[in-house]
Amino acid sequence: STKQTSSKMDKIVNQVSVGVMTSGGDSPGMNSAIRAVVRETLRRNYRCYLIREGYAGLISGKIDEANWSSVANITHIGGSFIGTSRCDEFRTYDGRKKAAKQMYERQMFNLVVIGGDGSLTGAQKLKEDWMKIGEELFAEGNIKLDVANKGRELRLVGIVGSIDNDCIETDKSIGSDSALHRICESIDGLVMTAQSHQRIFVIEVMGRHCGYLALTSGIAVEADFVFYPEMSLEENWADKLCQQLETVRKLGKRHNIIIIGEGCKNAKGEKFDAKLVKSEIENRMTAEVRTVSLGHLQRGGTPTFLDRLLGLRMGYNAVKELLRVDKDGKPFTGSQNNASVICLRGHTIKQQSLDKVLRKVEQANDEIKHGNVEKATKLRGTGFLDKTEFVAVVSNPLKTEMSSKSKVFAVIHVGLPVAGMNAITFAFTRMANQQNIEIVGIQGAWDGLKNNGVIPLTWKSVEGWAQEGGSLLGAKRQLPSELDQIAQGLNDHNIDGLLIVGGFTAFVSALIMHKNRSEYSSFNIPIVVVPATVSNNCPGTCASIGADTALNEICRQVDNIRQSAIGSKNKVMIIETMGKRSGYLASMVALATGSDYAITYQNVMDKDQVSQLAKKVKTKLEAGKIDKYLIIKSEDTIENVSSASMKSIFEQEFGEKFSVRITNLGYSQFGGHPTCFDRQMGIRMGIRAFEALFNPKKMGKRDCCVIGLRGSRLKYVPVCGLEKKVCMNHFLPLKMWWIETHSLIERLTWKPEDMEEK
Numbered sequence: 001s002t003k004q005t006s007s008k009m010d011k012i013v014n015q016v017s018v019g020v021m022t023s024g025g026d027s028p029g030m031n032s033a034i035r036a037v038v039r040e041t042l043r044r045n046y047r048c049y050l051i052r053e054g055y056a057g058l059i060s061g062k063i064d065e066a067n068w069s070s071v072a073n074i075t076h077i078g079g080s081f082i083g084t085s086r087c088d089e090f091r092t093y094d095g096r097k098k099a100a101k102q103m104y105e106r107q108m109f110n111l112v113v114i115g116g117d118g119s120l121t122g123a124q125k126l127k128e129d130w131m132k133i134g135e136e137l138f139a140e141g142n143i144k145l146d147v148a149n150k151g152r153e154l155r156l157v158g159i160v161g162s163i164d165n166d167c168i169e170t171d172k173s174i175g176s177d178s179a180l181h182r183i184c185e186s187i188d189g190l191v192m193t194a195q196s197h198q199r200i201f202v203i204e205v206m207g208r209h210c211g212y213l214a215l216t217s218g219i220a221v222e223a224d225f226v227f228y229p230e231m232s233l234e235e236n237w238a239d240k241l242c243q244q245l246e247t248v249r250k251l252g253k254r255h256n257i258i259i260i261g262e263g264c265k266n267a268k269g270e271k272f273d274a275k276l277v278k279s280e281i282e283n284r285m286t287a288e289v290r291t292v293s294l295g296h297l298q299r300g301g302t303p304t305f306l307d308r309l310l311g312l313r314m315g316y317n318a319v320k321e322l323l324r325v326d327k328d329g330k331p332f333t334g335s336q337n338n339a340s341v342i343c344l345r346g347h348t349i350k351q352q353s354l355d356k357v358l359r360k361v362e363q364a365n366d367e368i369k370h371g372n373v374e375k376a377t378k379l380r381g382t383g384f385l386d387k388t389e390f391v392a393v394v395s396n397p398l399k400t401e402m403s404s405k406s407k408v409f410a411v412i413h414v415g416l417p418v419a420g421m422n423a424i425t426f427a428f429t430r431m432a433n434q435q436n437i438e439i440v441g442i443q444g445a446w447d448g449l450k451n452n453g454v455i456p457l458t459w460k461s462v463e464g465w466a467q468e469g470g471s472l473l474g475a476k477r478q479l480p481s482e483l484d485q486i487a488q489g490l491n492d493h494n495i496d497g498l499l500i501v502g503g504f505t506a507f508v509s510a511l512i513m514h515k516n517r518s519e520y521s522s523f524n525i526p527i528v529v530v531p532a533t534v535s536n537n538c539p540g541t542c543a544s545i546g547a548d549t550a551l552n553e554i555c556r557q558v559d560n561i562r563q564s565a566i567g568s569k570n571k572v573m574i575i576e577t578m579g580k581r582s583g584y585l586a587s588m589v590a591l592a593t594g595s596d597y598a599i600t601y602q603n604v605m606d607k608d609q610v611s612q613l614a615k616k617v618k619t620k621l622e623a624g625k626i627d628k629y630l631i632i633k634s635e636d637t638i639e640n641v642s643s644a645s646m647k648s649i650f651e652q653e654f655g656e657k658f659s660v661r662i663t664n665l666g667y668s669q670f671g672g673h674p675t676c677f678d679r680q681m682g683i684r685m686g687i688r689a690f691e692a693l694f695n696p697k698k699m700g701k702r703d704c705c706v707i708g709l710r711g712s713r714l715k716y717v718p719v720c721g722l723e724k725k726v727c728m729n730h731f732l733p734l735k736m737w738w739i740e741t742h743s744l745i746e747r748l749t750w751k752p753e754d755m756e757e758k
């Protein structure tokens, strides 16, 4: 039966050509998607075409056949290397007919379109017109019967590439994370000058119909106010805004950041921009107000780790979806051969009907146009709705004077200090301020409780914490020992609830306290763990705070090392990352940087296997098939083989011919200031942690939980249940979602041996 299937497959091989194009506004990460589409298509032995300059190129025939090296060294570059455009001609039937003719000429009946909702609407229209166009082209003698028959079906898959992230059904679109990265970086810079001069900055960000960029960046930069298109603006908005600004100034804040999404309108449907906000403030306050429009800067620059990975996974899955075959070996897309779109839900890639997704987006845009902002917000889903709430927590100075405190909650950082720990603490404290709960910070992990290292945290004292890397409380990789002293410390400070921020150590700390509750009454308080570790090995969650910052930093350094090696030949570079037994960092970085190989504990090698790898690389270098080889290696992975001994195995194999270099990235991997993802996810988790301590019923029966990101949602996962789902020897969860993506590293980097370059 294998033979039968392969003969069926052979038949398809000769028929199938896949075209890939980008359209509409460019977005960082598109190149990763193009690379994955091209390489996965070629790996399956099909033909792949690069359609240049969007629909304009499809109409005019600017279409080139791709080979393996057409997409080499492009993952780290922003924009779209094949060009993109906005093309009015494609909006017309005649324009689409011209495009279809080009496709028939090449027998290219599989298409991947990467773009925003406009581009995908165009693709859907082409799909709808396809049959009619085919019949017309045949009747007019433009195509022959056999070609008309072959092209009866247009198979179409869309990938959402748009910085606006306005496409309902996918948690993220390619480019939105990079745009946020650039927005936060720019605003961080403005905060410094604003503080020096005590200025108010009103900053305009992109997002024609959708407030995603405005809201998310607003949370991450601790903005004082965010205007976004889905918001209903009260008549007295300017008075309220100025009251709020005056209040925070009285609390000691020296600057204010106000963010406004470009698509904002007032209740009368009139355009509402930064200049208007500035003049309304100036009419009411004596303050220096400046406006800044970040404009196209937001689209520019290197793609972030998340966008590279998203592009790669979406591109790979688009080809998988496009070239799916049924049990008879016939190609199809979905049961009715509908066009589909590749979406992300949590960490899972899913495909949805393109038509359905587009109808939802159109509905949301219509609701905004007609001023039905609540309906539009609802359509965008709970994640979006949550952001509107989080923005208020970040900026709202609700309680200026505390009445007598009802409870005291403590926060402690355990494990290595990672970016985002402060953001969690910031949000936790600001939430408490609104509920009249006192927050204390325990300095220097568990030792702080024993050595009187407990300090009050207030609305003002945590200002600016979301932007700061490391741990401002002081963190240590330390488990609770001398439990009687710890119990005494909790008693002394009347602690009624505990937030533990950290990685696997934080989880085990909570477990120890949970297990010793019968012996120490002060452990009988609600406990919440917020996962924060670069290794992403905390159980109960798909994502940990701090890992995204580390991944971006490592990608940046790997890009630099790669660039420094341009022009030099015959080199093997081994770059060592953190992570101990968790290969998360190494695997993810190898994927996002297009490195040749990743060595982790999960794909452990012995000396013989390293030697085999060295032989394989030597053969390729000698044949001139490659000029360098880049290995990302997780520390502490290979049994009895350190990076140094790995180097010497390679050197033994190479002799004098080729050189081997090791770079250990060390502590620089922690990455300084947290990324937008780590800030806003940290804030989100900090808020949910507070809510759980404030109302432990939210955690269900168990009041000792990890806050885990499961799919797109945060869940409270009981610590005692997780004990069975981890390997205590290696500090690892038994299941890790990312392991299945590891195979893509070689799949998309290494050209199959027998593939000829055309």
Ligand code: ATP
Residues within 6 Å of the ligand: 023, 024, 025, 026, 055, 085, 086, 087, 088, 089, 090, 091, 092, 115, 116, 117, 118, 119, 120, 121, 122, 123, 125, 161, 162, 163, 164
């Ligand atoms: P971005 O999110 O960056 O704005 P987009 O894909 O939404 O990207 P648009 O300018 O809306 O950008 O659309 C890009 C192109 O897609 C248009 O120039 C046009 O060629 C095509 N297109 C858009 N809408 C339609 C439509 N209704 N019918 C046919 N083609 C369309």
